[in-house]
Amino acid sequence: MPRPKMLRLSEVLAEIDMSRAAFYRMRARGQAPRLRKLPNGQLRVSRADLDAWWERCEESAA
Structure with missing residues (x-):
């Protein structure tokens, strides 16, 4: 299975x-x-977390 983006x-x-x-x-x-x-201090957001966040924003606006 590929790693999440x-x-x-x-x-x-x-x-x-x-x-x-x-x-x-x-x-x-x-x-x-x-x-x-x-570990090197850089920040990342998983594509799945970002997509879920977008969906929650759309639900809140409705």
Whole structure:
């Protein structure tokens, strides 16, 4: 089974069209997709987590 796609934070911010500061404000409120910190300190978001977050946002808006 292939490993899940992990996106860099910059890729996530570009996809959701959001600034880093706004993303971290949402994260502080528990409203952002889950970040994973790699051993080298880089941050990643799994594609599955991002897609699930998008679905929750759409449900909230409806």
